[in-house]
Amino acid sequence: MSNTATTLGVVGLGSMGRGAALSALKRGVPTWGFDLNPAACATVAAAGGQIATSLADLAAHCDAVVVLVVNATQTEQVVFGDGGLARHLKPGSVVITSATVDPTLPPQWEARLAEQGLHLIDAPVSGGAAKAANGEMTVMASGKPDAFAAVGGLLDAVAGKVYRLADHAGVGSTVKMVNQHLAGVHIAAACEAMALGIRAGAAPDKLYEVITNSAGNSWMFSNRVPHILAGDYTPLSAVNIFIKDLGIVLDAARKLNAPLPLAAAAHQLYLGTAGAGFGAEDDSAVIKLYAALTGITLPARKDAA
Incomplete structure (x- = not known):
């Protein structure tokens, strides 16, 4: 069995995150979602996705998680906060951070996750809600080769174009x-x-x-x-x-x-x-x-x- 990611989680089911989840489902990727908005969750569930009751619940089922929240503060809370992903993902899992943030932050997140045996891909997205829903987003990704190897084809499942920009986090956000x-x-x-x-x-x-x-x-x-x-x-x-x-x-x-x-x-x-x-x-x-x-x-x- 391959050690690459096979099940995707999406935290933040706003216009872009919801589109990413729906796109992955259309392409046959088992997908879990988490959001505080019941209507957003219902849309993903109706398309065949699973809805997690907590970040810990989502982490228990997923090999890679896209974090598509509003800003750096929310990203850090989802990843490193009490009950966050870093506490519950199994070793070797991949965290994909996609909010627009200060480019100096993803390298710090990458180092913190590495201490726990987890990978980070710094992967902001562009394209708008319509392209997200159709799997046509542009992903600006950077991260260590092991992170890309571990994520397998899951980035391709949510995007039309995936640009691999560097072998360390931060360049994607730049x-x-x-x-x-x-x-x-x-x-x-x-x-x-x-x-x-x-x-x-x-x-x-x-x-x-x-x-x-x-x-x-x-x-x-x-x-x-x-x-x-x-x-x-x-x-x-x-x-x-x-x-x-x-x-x-x-x-x-x-x-x-x-x-x-x-x-x-x-x-x-x-x-x-x-x-x-x-x-x-x-x-x-x-x-x-x-x-x-x-x-x-x-x-x-x-x-x-």
């Missing part, structure tokens, strides 16, 4: 940090550009159609502007997430003496949007800050009474 720099700036730029066009009298839907077929387009413009056109700011990724993520980017840049004026300006826009009361809304709500500043009228929600 690459994700760069991705979040660009994503945060691109969303802010998309909102600013749409606000400019609306202010100047362009029809928002026509503006979107033209830009998505022109050189000024970006993935974030084509993905986020439809939320604005629909007047639907239900948070698929919230403004507050980019306050956190661009904060990580700027903190790292300060340590490296690397100037990031565009990231700093975007961060201020997210802070301003949150300050205006929209922090829990979709990150495309940055355009609401521009609306408040300029008086433009944004598209109304289509299903509004």
Whole structure:
């Protein structure tokens, strides 16, 4: 019998974690989930997954566990807290941390887990909820060769692309940090550009159609502007997430003496949007800050009474 992982656990069944679990199940991987949200658990259970009653319960059944929670604090609590994974996983198991975190943290987690005979793969993800559900996420992974050998094909079961970036933890989070720099700036730029066009009298839907077929387009413009056109700011990724993520980017840049004026300006826009009361809304709500500043009228929600 191979010593590679065969049963996957997913802690955190939000949009990305739920998608990862559903993707693994579609590909025939025995999958356990854990989340405090009963509705998220029910979705995974309905697809054939098993739902753990605790982290210890999940650890007892799984060879590898993806931790897809919000931030570093939650990751550390899940992995190292009382009743956490590190206390209950069998030796040789793999912890896959996927939250966007300070790149200096995964190497510390890797060393702590190694002391207990456990592996770590630093594996942030990108692609959004739809790609997660379809098994098309991009995984930016780094870790020791033994960790990749132990995890077997489980990363491939939840992703369209798995990039193995280095033989030690931290590089995956570095690459994700760069991705979040660009994503945060691109969303802010998309909102600013749409606000400019609306202010100047362009029809928002026509503006979107033209830009998505022109050189000024970006993935974030084509993905986020439809939320604005629909007047639907239900948070698929919230403004507050980019306050956190661009904060990580700027903190790292300060340590490296690397100037990031565009990231700093975007961060201020997210802070301003949150300050205006929209922090829990979709990150495309940055355009609401521009609306408040300029008086433009944004598209109304289509299903509004």
